[in-house]
Amino acid sequence: MAPALVVLLVFWLVPLVLVVAFSLFHWDYGTNPQFVGTQQYHIVFSDPLFGQAVVTTVLFAAIVVAVGTAFSLLVAVVLYGEVQARGLFRSLVFLPYVMPMVATSTIWLWMFQPGSGVVDRLMHAVGLPGQVAWLNSSTLALAALCVYTIWYGFGFTTLLFTAGLTAIPSELLNAGLVDGAGAWQRFRYLVWPLLTPTTLFVVVVNTISAFQAFTQIYALTRGGPVNATTTLTYYIYETAFTYFHFGAASASAVVLFVFVVVLTATQFLVSRRYVFYDEATT
Amino acid sequence: MRAGRRRGASRVVSYAVLVVAALFAVFPIWWIASTSLESPSRAYSFPAALVPQWTGSNYAAAWRQGPWGRFLLNSLGIGFATTGFVLVTGVAAAYAIVFLPSRWTRAAFPLVLATMMVPFYAILVPDYLIVRDLGWLNTYISQVVPFAASGFAIFLLVQFMRGFPRALRDAARMDGAGELRFLWSVVVPNLVPALVTVGVYTLLQSWNAFLWPLIVTTSSGVQPIQVGLANFLSTANGTNWTVLAAAAAITAAPMLLLYVLAQRKVVESVSRTGLKG
Numbered sequence: 001m002a003p004a005l006v007v008l009l010v011f012w013l014v015p016l017v018l019v020v021a022f023s024l025f026h027w028d029y030g031t032n033p034q035f036v037g038t039q040q041y042h043i044v045f046s047d048p049l050f051g052q053a054v055v056t057t058v059l060f061a062a063i064v065v066a067v068g069t070a071f072s073l074l075v076a077v078v079l080y081g082e083v084q085a086r087g088l089f090r091s092l093v094f095l096p097y098v099m100p101m102v103a104t105s106t107i108w109l110w111m112f113q114p115g116s117g118v119v120d121r122l123m124h125a126v127g128l129p130g131q132v133a134w135l136n137s138s139t140l141a142l143a144a145l146c147v148y149t150i151w152y153g154f155g156f157t158t159l160l161f162t163a164g165l166t167a168i169p170s171e172l173l174n175a176g177l178v179d180g181a182g183a184w185q186r187f188r189y190l191v192w193p194l195l196t197p198t199t200l201f202v203v204v205v206n207t208i209s210a211f212q213a214f215t216q217i218y219a220l221t222r223g224g225p226v227n228a229t230t231t232l233t234y235y236i237y238e239t240a241f242t243y244f245h246f247g248a249a250s251a252s253a254v255v256l257f258v259f260v261v262v263l264t265a266t267q268f269l270v271s272r273r274y275v276f277y278d279e280a281t282t
Numbered sequence: 283m284r285a286g287r288r289r290g291a292s293r294v295v296s297y298a299v300l301v302v303a304a305l306f307a308v309f310p311i312w313w314i315a316s317t318s319l320e321s322p323s324r325a326y327s328f329p330a331a332l333v334p335q336w337t338g339s340n341y342a343a344a345w346r347q348g349p350w351g352r353f354l355l356n357s358l359g360i361g362f363a364t365t366g367f368v369l370v371t372g373v374a375a376a377y378a379i380v381f382l383p384s385r386w387t388r389a390a391f392p393l394v395l396a397t398m399m400v401p402f403y404a405i406l407v408p409d410y411l412i413v414r415d416l417g418w419l420n421t422y423i424s425q426v427v428p429f430a431a432s433g434f435a436i437f438l439l440v441q442f443m444r445g446f447p448r449a450l451r452d453a454a455r456m457d458g459a460g461e462l463r464f465l466w467s468v469v470v471p472n473l474v475p476a477l478v479t480v481g482v483y484t485l486l487q488s489w490n491a492f493l494w495p496l497i498v499t500t501s502s503g504v505q506p507i508q509v510g511l512a513n514f515l516s517t518a519n520g521t522n523w524t525v526l527a528a529a530a531a532i533t534a535a536p537m538l539l540l541y542v543l544a545q546r547k548v549v550e551s552v553s554r555t556g557l558k559g
Contacts, residue, residue: 004375004431011428015408022407075303078296088328091545092304095311098541098548100490102508103530106515107314110523121328155307159553181293193359212403215492219512233403240407241497250407256370257404264399 016257022250035162036247049227053235054255060142060149061210068150068157069202074197075154076161077187090162095154101152105219106147111133112220137139138228141221145229147215153209157202164198165191204267207271208260232256285449314534317527319400342530347494347525348514352534358536360425361416361488361504367430368484375431376439381451391440397433406497413498424498425506437482441477443469455521482544482551489537507533 023040027033030177036043044050074226075093079086112117112134120132133146168191176186214233217223223230223238230238236256286473317325318341319334344350358419375394379387402409409428413494446469454464492508496522499505511533515526 004371004394004436005372007427008394008413008433009411009433012400014419014434015405015412016400018411019405060414071303074299078299081296082293083300089300090550091303091541093307094549094552095541096307098309098486098537098551099534100511100537102507102511102515103314103494103534104310106511106526107310107317109515110317110527111310111313113523118328141503150305150505151310154303156552158303159549163522163553208401212401214403215490215508218496219515220490236403236406237493240410245295246407246411253404253407256401260401260404261399269404 002035008239019250019253019257021256022247024053025247025250027245027247033247036207040247040251044248044255047212047248048254049230052227053230053232055210056142056229057231060146060213060229061178061207063146064149064210065203068154068206069199071200072154072157073161073199075158076165077191079162086148090155090159093158093281096152096154097156097159101215102219102278105148105216108144108151109220112144115270120147135221136225138225141225141229145213145216145220147221149210149213152216154207157206160202160205161195164195164201171203200267200270204263207263210254211259211263300392310393311534314527314531317524318531322522322524329466329546334421336512341532342532343525344528344532347504348510348529350507350510350529352502353510354532354536357489357506357508358371360422360491361485363422364429364488365481365484367426368435369481371431371471372435372480373465373473373477374441375378375436376443377461377469377522379436379440381469382445382461386500394436395432398437403493406493418498420462420501420504422504424532425491425495425545428494429484432484435484438480439473442473446472447538478547479551482540482548485540486548486552487536513523515559 008077020192022033024035024037025033026036044272079089083089089180113132114133114136116118119134123129123132135141172194173186173191176190181189211231212233213231214237217229217231217234218237221229223234232252233256236249236252239252316334319340320331321335321337324335325331379391379394389413413424413428414418416424418427439552441529451464451469454468486545489506490508491506493511495506495509496512499509502510502513511529514529
């Protein structure tokens with residue numbers, strides 16, 4: 001017990017207390033911290049880049065979660081049906097998730113090159129404009145990051161959905177079949193309601209990890225062009241380790257922590273109240 | 283008859299969805315391999331570049347331009363050390379919580395669970411300062427010790443151990459086995475699936491670690507391979523895609539190998555750890 005507790009205390013719990021304390025000081029690395037109290041939060045909130053980073057984070061998370069969840073639900077439902085080579089498909093879609101992110105970001109960087117990259121080549125081949133500056137335009141760079149992040153994570157969420165689906169009793173689906181329900185009706189009235197706990201779980205897990213995306217942003221865009229892809233996590237990193245404003249970075253980190261706690265708490269509360277729970281799925 | 287045709291149509295749609303999903307997932311990984319095996323000029327001629335040429339020169343060039351052997355050793359060492367520590371501290375802590383309950387373990391367990399909710403990025407600044415004050419900047423220790431115990435690993439192992447029949451413990455006691463003996467000869471052998479799950483997951487996480495080593499290390503002597511690749515990417519090699527792809531392939535190869543050899547275990551491990559929330 002003791003060694004584990006020491007590590008968790010020193011590197012996880014004490015820092016959590018410290019980050020709240022630091023957030024109340026005006027502190028640039030190498031200078032003496034000055035107590036400013038909650039005024040720090042006024043300063044951080046009035047930094048336009050902070051506001052922009054929050055908006056970017058929410059937008060990024062919303063797109064990645066909505067598209068990623070829908071896509072992986074579709075793949076999971078299809079995998080759950082009568083198909084051959086289920087195991088093969090499952091391990092193929094899961095592959096991106098086990099590859100190191102810097103390596104796969106490198107290859108997507110090459111794929112997104114204007115003109116010579118494979119994305120532009122494919123677009124050109126089907127008659128779309130062929131010279132798109134994916135990573136140099138502010139809207140497209142965020143879109144490119146979303147594509148990468150969905151690519152990286154959808155195999156994982158497919159797996160979570162598959163686990164949720166296998167927990168649905170097959171007698172129920174068979175009963176639906178006997179009653180003459182079509183594929184869509186069975187999905188809409190049987191699978192979808194029974195799957196709500198899994199869906200909710202996937203949405204929360206995905207949102208939390210989208211809020212913490214860093215590696216792909218560093219490798220693909222460095223938060224640019226002109227801060228267009230600077231999310232909250234990237235903002236914290238830059239504030240702390242490029243500009244060395246430790247106090248301001250700590251205040252932003254507290255905001256990130258609050259976001260994550262609220263998300264987790266929401267999942268907990270909503271799941272208690274509105275979600276269909278079956279003993280097999282809890 | 284009509285039902286049959288409809289069924290056939292829905293089957294076609296099903297396979298179409300799966301093939302699109304699989305191509306989307308696999309194509310970029312295929313593209314790493316084929317780009318890294320192309321001659322630089324041919325890498326730009328599009329449909330032709332889809333078929334790899336088995337040119338080894340990019341790997342030779344990449345290997346010459348960076349200390350990849352060192353990076354690989356660093357990452358393997360950090361990965362296995364972290365995994366070993368997580369398993370040992372996890373088993374010990376879970377054992378204390380399940381089999382030796384006391385006031386202390388009852389107070390500690392909620393704290394352990396609380397760490398699962400802390401996003402690491404939120405505590406980056408204090409952790410950096412703690413590591414600096416310990417004099418650990420630019421060392422292996424700074425990349426292992428903060429992750430040497432995991433709230434999630436303890437949680438998972440506690441769940442497993444709670445499933446143990448009490449009678450087993452009592453029988454071991456009757457036979458005069460001490461705590462360590464019971465732990466080593468009864469608990470651990472029955473815990474292998476859980477240990478593999480935790481181990482695979484920790485190894486993957488450690489291999490992918492990026493932001494933390496980026497901050498706490500500066501010399502290639504102790505840097506892990508992912509940071510090495512990111513630096514390689516941001517220096518002059520920025521547009522030499524065939525060499526970059528070769529370097530990316532080198533950093534991904536060990537995980538690809540692990541996945542090919544133990545694909546089932548990896549999928550199981552990560553899906554089980556998906557229960558983390």
